[in-house]
Amino acid sequence: MRNEINIKSLLDAVTVPADWVGIREVYESNTPRMIRDGVPVSNGHYATHGAMIEVLVNGQFGYYGTPDLTKNGIELASKKAFDQAKAASRYALHTFTDEVRPKNIGKYSSPFEKDLRSISAKDLNMLLLDAYKNLKVSDKIVSASSLANVIQTNFHYVSSNGSDVEQDFLMLEFDLSATAVDGQNQQTRTFGGMRGTCRQTGMEFLDQMEILAQANKIGEQALELLDADETPTGEMDIVIAPDQMMLQIHESIGHALEVDRILGDERNYAGWSFVKLEDFGKLQYGSKLMNVTFDPTVSSEFASYAFDDGGLKAEREYLIKEGILVRGLGGKESQVRSGIDGVANFRASSWNRAPIDRMANINLEPGNSSFEDIIANVEKGIYVESNRSWSIDDYRNKFQFGCEYGKLIENGKLTKTIKNPNYRGISNPFWNSLKMVGNGDTNGIYGTPNCGKGEPNQVIRVGHASPLCLFENVQVFGGA
Amino acid sequence: MENKFKNISRTIYSQLKKDELLTLSFTGEESQFIRLNNAKIRQTGLVNDADIHMKMIANGTTCTGSFTLSGNDDIDTKRAKLEIDRMRLESTQILKDPYLIKPGGSGSSREIKKSNGLSFNDAVDAILPAIQGVDFVGILSNGKMYRGNSNSLGQEHWFETESFSLDYSLVAANHQMVKGTFAGTDWDQNEYEHYLAQSKKKLELMELSPVKLETGNYKTWFEPAAVSDFLSMFSWNGISEASIQQGCSGFGKMRNDDVRLSSKFSISEDFSSGLVPKFNSDGEVSSNELKIISSGELKNTLISSRTANEYNRTSNFAEAGEYLRSPFMKPGALDQSDVLKEIDKGLYLSNIHYLNWSDNPNGRITGLTRYACFWVENGEIVGPINTMRFDDSFYNYFGDNLLQVGNKTEFIPNTSTYGNREIGGTTCPGILADSFALTL
Numbered sequence: 001m002r003n004e005i006n007i008k009s010l011l012d013a014v015t016v017p018a019d020w021v022g023i024r025e026v027y028e029s030n031t032p033r034m035i036r037d038g039v040p041v042s043n044g045h046y047a048t049h050g051a052m053i054e055v056l057v058n059g060q061f062g063y064y065g066t067p068d069l070t071k072n073g074i075e076l077a078s079k080k081a082f083d084q085a086k087a088a089s090r091y092a093l094h095t096f097t098d099e100v101r102p103k104n105i106g107k108y109s110s111p112f113e114k115d116l117r118s119i120s121a122k123d124l125n126m127l128l129l130d131a132y133k134n135l136k137v138s139d140k141i142v143s144a145s146s147l148a149n150v151i152q153t154n155f156h157y158v159s160s161n162g163s164d165v166e167q168d169f170l171m172l173e174f175d176l177s178a179t180a181v182d183g184q185n186q187q188t189r190t191f192g193g194m195r196g197t198c199r200q201t202g203m204e205f206l207d208q209m210e211i212l213a214q215a216n217k218i219g220e221q222a223l224e225l226l227d228a229d230e231t232p233t234g235e236m237d238i239v240i241a242p243d244q245m246m247l248q249i250h251e252s253i254g255h256a257l258e259v260d261r262i263l264g265d266e267r268n269y270a271g272w273s274f275v276k277l278e279d280f281g282k283l284q285y286g287s288k289l290m291n292v293t294f295d296p297t298v299s300s301e302f303a304s305y306a307f308d309d310g311g312l313k314a315e316r317e318y319l320i321k322e323g324i325l326v327r328g329l330g331g332k333e334s335q336v337r338s339g340i341d342g343v344a345n346f347r348a349s350s351w352n353r354a355p356i357d358r359m360a361n362i363n364l365e366p367g368n369s370s371f372e373d374i375i376a377n378v379e380k381g382i383y384v385e386s387n388r389s390w391s392i393d394d395y396r397n398k399f400q401f402g403c404e405y406g407k408l409i410e411n412g413k414l415t416k417t418i419k420n421p422n423y424r425g426i427s428n429p430f431w432n433s434l435k436m437v438g439n440g441d442t443n444g445i446y447g448t449p450n451c452g453k454g455e456p457n458q459v460i461r462v463g464h465a466s467p468l469c470l471f472e473n474v475q476v477f478g479g480a
Numbered sequence: 481m482e483n484k485f486k487n488i489s490r491t492i493y494s495q496l497k498k499d500e501l502l503t504l505s506f507t508g509e510e511s512q513f514i515r516l517n518n519a520k521i522r523q524t525g526l527v528n529d530a531d532i533h534m535k536m537i538a539n540g541t542t543c544t545g546s547f548t549l550s551g552n553d554d555i556d557t558k559r560a561k562l563e564i565d566r567m568r569l570e571s572t573q574i575l576k577d578p579y580l581i582k583p584g585g586s587g588s589s590r591e592i593k594k595s596n597g598l599s600f601n602d603a604v605d606a607i608l609p610a611i612q613g614v615d616f617v618g619i620l621s622n623g624k625m626y627r628g629n630s631n632s633l634g635q636e637h638w639f640e641t642e643s644f645s646l647d648y649s650l651v652a653a654n655h656q657m658v659k660g661t662f663a664g665t666d667w668d669q670n671e672y673e674h675y676l677a678q679s680k681k682k683l684e685l686m687e688l689s690p691v692k693l694e695t696g697n698y699k700t701w702f703e704p705a706a707v708s709d710f711l712s713m714f715s716w717n718g719i720s721e722a723s724i725q726q727g728c729s730g731f732g733k734m735r736n737d738d739v740r741l742s743s744k745f746s747i748s749e750d751f752s753s754g755l756v757p758k759f760n761s762d763g764e765v766s767s768n769e770l771k772i773i774s775s776g777e778l779k780n781t782l783i784s785s786r787t788a789n790e791y792n793r794t795s796n797f798a799e800a801g802e803y804l805r806s807p808f809m810k811p812g813a814l815d816q817s818d819v820l821k822e823i824d825k826g827l828y829l830s831n832i833h834y835l836n837w838s839d840n841p842n843g844r845i846t847g848l849t850r851y852a853c854f855w856v857e858n859g860e861i862v863g864p865i866n867t868m869r870f871d872d873s874f875y876n877y878f879g880d881n882l883l884q885v886g887n888k889t890e891f892i893p894n895t896s897t898y899g900n901r902e903i904g905g906t907t908c909p910g911i912l913a914d915s916f917a918l919t920l
Contacts, residue, residue: 033574035575036726037726039575039577039578039579040541040542040574040575040576040577042544043541043542043543043544043570043574044543044544044545044546045544045545045546045563045566045567046533046544046545046546047545047546047547047548047559048531048546048547048548049547049548049550050529050548050550052525054525060521060524061523061524062524062525063523063524063525063526064525064526064527064528065525065526065527065528065529066528067528067529067530067548067549067550067551068528068550068551068552069550070550070552073550073551073552080526081525081526083601084512084524084525084526084600085524087524087601087604087605088514088521088524088604090604090608091519091520091521091604091608092520092521093517093518093520093521093522120573121570121573121574122573122574125573125574125575126575129575142725142726142727143725143726143727143728179726179727179728180727181727184732184733184736184737184841184842185841186727186728186732186840186841188727188728263517264517264518264617264651265515265517265522265617267517267617267649267651267657268617268618268619268647268648268649268659269619271833272655352527352529353527354523354525356523389836389837389838389846390836391834391835391836391838391846391847391848391869392834392848393833393834393848393850393867393869394833394834394848394850394867395867397867398848398867398868398869398920400836400838400846400869400871400919400920402836402837402838402839420839422838424869424919424920426920452898455513455515455618455619455647455897456511456513456515456527456619456621456897456901457896457897457898458898459898459899475920479839479841479842479844480839480842480844480873
């Protein structure tokens with residue numbers, strides 16, 4: 001679909017006397033293929049294509065999302081956006097200038113070796129079927145599935161102040177899942193928990209040997225959980241694997257640092273934040289081992305890019321350094337409104353939604369401890385992997401997470417497997433209880449395709465990388 | 481929009497070859513969004529969107545696809561032909577689907593709901609003046625929504641509605657909040673201002689000194705909005721027959737062990753309000769009412785035709801995802817005016833937030849209190865509570881711990897706008913539970 005339309009020339013179709021005009025064209029296709037219980041349940045190709053025309057009038061932005069990318073369509077859209085902006089400008093929350101849409105010219109292509117055409121629909125069906133067979137290690141596996149969703153996205157953004165940004169992405173979401181049942185005991189094991197395995201990558205990710213080995217391990221672990229002990233209840237140390245750290249970072253750091261939340265935009269939906277504007281540069285967010293970055297430059301991580309949807313160049317920045325909060329997740333609009341240093345994170349889910357402050361790749365930087373060192377430091381505790389349940393309050397304080405798989409840690413050693421491992425806490429004291437951070441060898445790169453926020457609602461892709469981490473004195477509990 | 485759908489449908493069906501069957505579904509909207517913060521406009525704009533979803537049955541396979549309707553006939557025809565060609569080719573490559581659903585002929589329908597809504601040009605002046613002087617945050621979603629379905633055997637369905645939803649929070653100086661959703665089809669300025677005045681009055685209660693609660697079990701009244709959130713969990717690893725069969729449903733105890741909820745608890749899928757179309761994305765038409773749980777006993781699960789084929793059940797023409805589309809919970813006997821007296825000492829929860837299964841097989845759900853949630857003593861509100869986490873099973877608060885059910889239902893509109901504006905909502909009363917577990 002790329003180059004179907006020359007949107008740069010369509011800027012000339014805009015005749016309204018706006019102070020600034022931008023056009024952001026988005027084409028995206030999702031190609032999901034899924035085998036469940038030995039039969040295909042999804043072989044699809046879902047495409048969306050349109051543009052958002054944005055105008056600035058009397059300091060107020062107005063937009064029109066349209067699938068009609070003809071000259072007439074853009075002209076009509078710009079008139080309607082103009083009328084919306086003009087009417088709203090009498091009640092504008094903030095009077096903006098085009099400073100918040102900086103001029104930038106550039107291109108980005110996500111890294112890949114093999115494109116989508118390198119594997120046929122037939123071959124991918126067969127690979128997923130073989131993976132299913134390896135998941136089904138026993139009749140007690142009542143359901144198992146394998147999924148690959150290939151996403152191709154093309155952005156093209158142009159503006160009246162000279163921006164011209166093209167960004168192309170090839171991404172993959174991959175999952176394996178096995179559910180084992182014995183009476184009312186139901187246990188599900190997946191490949192990274194809740195679609196956590198998602199990357200900017202080509203079809204080289206689909207290595208058959210690796211996938212089949214993983215499928216077998218997942219099936220066996222689902223079965224193992226049926227006979228596992230219940231997770232103990234009490235306050236104890238917890239060692240969290242990267243595929244759960246991913247969501248811990250997402251919910252209790254990422255969302256809490258979004259400057260539009262701190263400014264109150266989300267109070268009616270996603271919520272506010274325990275972080276206040278005056279906390280930047282001062283708040284001891286976590287222990288001194290805690291270093292968190294906004295890093296859109298990590299090759300293959302799910303939310304890498306070169307420019308945000310307002311045209312701002314994206315660069316790596318520390319959000320938390322040695323435990324101190326130093327920078328917020330705010331794009332240019334939030335930076336101007338708040339006076340807080342931010343990042344290039346003004347992003348929209350598609351052409352039919354306006355950009356807002358979002359996470360991109362939010363990563364906990366590796367420390368110095370090996371896996372063995374961390375486990376050896378725990379006298380009594382649990383080790384957990386892979387998220388299966390998540391919930392946190394509207395200020396991003398009180399969280400509760402459930403994981404798929406756990407192990408007891410006794411006297412510095414991993415011992416029995418445990419089922420239904422859950423833990424809960426409050427963000428700020430929890431991060432201050434961070435006792436050990438794993439080294440680069442323990443680091444894992446994950447993400448989520450389903451981060452919801454905004455009014456109107458938007459789902460966006462984010463990436464999170466983290467090493468293994470040890471937290472002290474956490475409330476841990478099991479199933480009913 | 482209806483003509484757009486009909487025209488592209490004709491074009492697409494003309495491309496089919498012998499033995500190829502196709503179902504099309506259409507989702508469209510012409511929407512206005514005005515996002516507000518601190519009673520000012522944060523963002524505003526319009527969205528015009530229309531998507532065609534296609535499902536082809538050929539060579540024993542099921543292929544699906546979708547594309548955006550641009551409104552330009554040449555472009556749309558080109559997109560449709562490309563998609564047909566892609567599905568045709570794939571149908572020779574992918575695995576056979578033993579449970580495929582062939583399109584059928586369950587009759588055609590056409591429903592267009594006319595209304596006297598809020599015009600896009602009038603919206604700012606209708607909404608903004610009345611909210612000045614209060615910390616108001618939220619969104620107006622406004623305009624027309626369209627749903628269509630047809631198949632290559634000639635069946636056609638069309639559903640069109642116009643509605644507005646002003647979904648908002650009022651925020652007190654102490655950061656306590658009140659939630660409001662003023663929604664409907666015909667705009668009435670006086671009714672809007674009256675509704676807003678009621679919210680402002682409720683906000684005064686939030687300015688009472690907050691009560692700090694300890695964790696533990698409390699007698700609790702849940703307003704209909706909170707009950708609606710609990711019921712929404714039934715649509716996620718709950719009432720779906722496929723979920724039960726695949727071992728990931730909280731309804732397993734009811735199905736397999738004959739565990740029952742309270743005899744005061746009844747819920748059905750009820751399309752009689754006409755707020756959502758009765759046809760699903762395969763064009764199948766549901767009955768007006770399907771009893772799900774009656775007097776605590778599980779009567780039906782939601783069964784799509786595909787699930788019916790796979791597990792040898794009878795379809796009740798649920799949507800493919802087997803979620804509730806028009807849930808109705810039966811009211812009970814408790815009058816709203818008696819609620820505080822009946823609580824006596826306990827919690828009054830208007831809204832809850834961020835629910836998730838914490839132990840799905842045992843029906844345990846965790847989440848948080850949010851908005852106007854109060855501590856009650858001696859049948860009177862003492863003050864708002866600080867945010868508390870709960871973790872309890874619906875087998876308790878809809879089961880043995882269910883004391884009373886409110887005698888009036890409320891319609892809680894579905895205000896979700898992920899991808900597109902949703903239609904419909906949940907109709908339910910409030911409930912009084914003898915015990916509810918707060919954990920953090």
